[in-house]
Amino acid sequence: MGNTQKSTKRLATARELQQIVAEFYLEGHEAKRTGKPVGWMPPMNGLIEIFYAMDLMPVFPENWSPVCAAFGLIDKNYQAAESMGFSPDLCGYLRNCVGYINGMMGTEGVPLGGLPEPDMIFMPGAGCVPTMKNFQYIARRFPGAKVFLGDPPPVPIQRYHIDYAVHEIKRIIAFLTEVTGRKMDYDRLGEVVRLSDQACALWDEITGYRRCIPTPISAAEVGLMFVMVTRQGTRTAVDYLARVRDEVKERAEKGAGIIAEEKVRLFWDNIPLWYNLGLFNYFEKYGGVVVAETYSAAWSIRLDVDNPLEALAMKSLMSYPMVSCVSMKRRKEMVLRACRDYHIDGVILHSNKSCLPITLGQMDIKRALHEELGVPSVVIEADHMDPANFSMAQFEARVDAFMEVLLQRKGSGRR
């Protein structure tokens, strides 16, 4: 097995995803051709609902990076970034995106046609630093695009923060009306927020089935997350997730696991290796299944459907400190809770060179897992975007030893 590998997906609905991905990118190019305004934005901040409600096209450069990893485009993008002076120590999302927009973007033969050029750019003033810098470079690359600079306040969330965020969302709507001439239909926004909330409810329900022993869905199907990133607030997401839910529910009720004989339940901490989702299948030869991950929990926030604007304000305030901008104490609690909820036997701690904020504190998490839950863990040095920072041979050596320990413990009746 090489450094890059696709995962084996066992849910029928997971195989439908390819079409949903292709349609999303096609819609972006269609928008460009028909004059529907295109906006580039970071995910999970309430903007997607406003965009779909105003019939505008959202584009997510961060999501484009895993797509580039899947299509094997990242080497070229990294080279382009490095020739501009971007250090290889910087986050792979940032290097991939700046390399792409200043390199192969607009050339022939880019898979899915690449990204449509932005008419508007939403620059975050908070969140993780590579994301902020990424959007600053996007704004430099497309000087013709109108720029909206957002600035969410810190947590803990108080009433005045919510008022402020509602005010910011109204400012976004006014900006969109000024740039595109489109007015917000608040009934339509209510409908979009309802759909967004339904998608989150379905997501929670699907992930809830992962508590079942054996689990009917695993991390190998993590690509499903695509609809949570790009299609929140649409029928597409709700219909698709409902089909996934039906399949997962049926499997759960039949007691059908995602692999034939589930022996060891694993938790994956930090972002997956987008160029090697096949790693999630590696554990199977030991009867190991990755039951839960840190990252997939970050895409669901239930919304108050009766107050769409406040709901989106809350979403914008709650989302950015969910994984990467959270205190170490809270991060530790999240991992420990997931290990209890999903009956985890062992934890893979992905020490991620591309995401230092999530990686920071993993040693404390490791100690807490041992001391508070008696759950063993192993640290894997890798990178969610750059295969150059990952060695399959090292991974195999560590994981093989780790899985043997876990199987022994299971065999001796300890969990």
Next chain:
Amino acid sequence: MVADDLCNGYRFCEPADGSGKDPMERLIDRYIHRFPCPARATIEDRVPRVRELVERSGARGVIFLFQKFCTPHLADYPALAAELKNGGIPVLLVEMDESGNIEGQLKTRFEAFFEIIGG
């Protein structure tokens, strides 16, 4: 060294005072008018600031001195370096870690850089 834009250099000290009717107001005014760390500043604001520092001080070259893995500074570098080079100002990038074991190599690089800028 005629000017700097280091987080713990001049940027930390400027402005020297804020305005307002009492000490608290002056303190707040000073804090909100300080130029932020690159972690919070935009590149668009930083480029003219660095250009102005170079012009005002008459600097003939710019040395970027980075702490290893400092994302905000590393991320600003390509844009800043390109803008300075376009304006005819040579730049040198030095990355250092806590070990500080780069003295000999650094001396050679500085000497070469000084020759370029005619020092």
